[in-house]
Amino acid sequence: MVQQTQRDDMTWYQCEQCGMLFDEREDARKHEDNCDAEDPSYIQ
């Protein structure tokens, strides 16, 4: 699930699985559909 976050007065969308940030919600959602991060220990 994409997490919305504020940083530098901008809204970012973060992949919950690997932590990658996107400035467009759709980009984050598309990424997450293809995200192959399966090890949650990276984020903790």
Ligand SMILES: [Zn+2]
């Ligand atoms: Zn990801």
